[in-house]
Amino acid sequence: MGEILKTVKLTKNFGGLSAVQEVNFSIEEGDLQSIIGPNGAGKSTFFKLITGEIKPSSGQILFSDQDITALPQTKISHLGIAVAYQITNIFPMLSVFENVRVAAQSRKTTFNLWSRALAHKELTGETEAILELIGLQEFQNETAANLSHGDRKRLEIGIALATKPKLLLLDEPTAGLSPPETRQTIELIKKIAAGLTIILVEHKMKVVMEVSTKITVLYYGSLLVQGTPDEIRNNEEVRRVYLGGVVC
Ligand SMILES: Nc1ncnc2c1ncn2[C@@H]1O[C@H](COP(=O)(O)OP(=O)(O)OP(=O)(O)O)[C@@H](O)[C@H]1O
Ligand SMILES: [Mg+2]
Structure with missing residues (x-):
């Protein structure tokens, strides 16, 4: 199996703001890893960097050991990275x-x-x-x-x-959905996760805890911790900065 995607000190500055700051992220092939973090933590920016929609200020992105940092968006898409978040993808x-x-x-x-x-x-x-x-x-x-x-x-x-991706990025696929619709989408994610590597950005902690093999926490652009759902749930720092002491 091995790592399918890895970022090395990935950084994106918008003027004086570091939206993504020296992030060393990795995901193994076949995993479903979630990225959580408060609003403005840099989650969507991180996705845009991976798909090549925006270019990093510094750092590298490796996809199956190939350096894709400087590749155009269409090339990255042809290599097998797909994203679902923009409603505008639909005609x-x-x-x-x-x-x-x-x-x-x-x-x-x-x-x-x-x-x-x-x-x-x-x-x-x-x-x-x-x-x-x-x-x-x-x-x-x-x-x-x-x-x-x-x-x-x-x-x-x-x-x-x-597009038959090897890596699928899902940015808040249950945002604005009713509980039954959310359930339907969770079941869909579980089904497709059986044959695909997925990175999921999601605010609903119940969804995250149910489907993820691993979770990464972003906080003000920095990677705070990466671990299993149990490790994240029990991590004091995560509870303090993100979960706000809420038991999930
Ligand atoms: N094109 C841009 N120009 C300037 N600042 C930006 C740009 N895109 C994002 N930002 C800023 O970068 C930070 C990270 O934004 P981002 O959208 O990545 O957060 P997020 O974690 O996806 O938040 P949310 O949970 O609300 O979707 C925010 O402070 C945002 O205002
Ligand atoms: Mg976002």
Whole structure:
């Protein structure tokens, strides 16, 4: 197995603010690691650095031992890192089915939809499998704009999965979801975690404690501690700065 992603002294400054400060993070292949921390801790910035959406001020990012620090976002995506957080990944006027299929198709750079009927069939099969996984088969012909917030968040995950990533970043996938929708998303995350390495940013501690193999705590841009859910739950410093003494 081994490490799939590692950051070395990763730093991002915005003017005088160190949003991410000398973070040495690592994740083993097959793990589901959560990143927690108060608002503004640098979690989303950390994700944007990994995907290449923004470039670090200093430090390195290694993906399967390859230095990806200076690579453009599209190259990083082709290497197998996908992220689900921006609702804008969804094409609102396309159907649910088309949204997933377009993402699956984007993976095949030399693919020509019209001349290769077999590949077309394969894409349709992959798309159907993803729709079943995210529980949106019955809405496959629905225009994406008409989906509920919860269904849209799961479609967002489906679009990320369609690119067949090796590493999936999920930024607050249950934000704004009702308890039943949250439960549905937890079950989905557990299912996809069986065959994929995942980094999850999540505020709901119950979700984090239930699904994570490991947890990293960020605090004002710095990595405070990395450990198993039990270690994090029982860590005095974490309780003081983040959990606020709340037992979870
Ligand atoms: N483009 C930017 N320009 C300037 N400052 C920024 C920028 N992006 C983020 N920041 C600042 O960097 C810090 C970290 O922000 P970030 O969005 O990474 O936090 P977060 O941990 O994701 O918070 P939340 O839990 O609220 O989503 C914050 O103080 C934020 O205001
Ligand atoms: Mg954030």
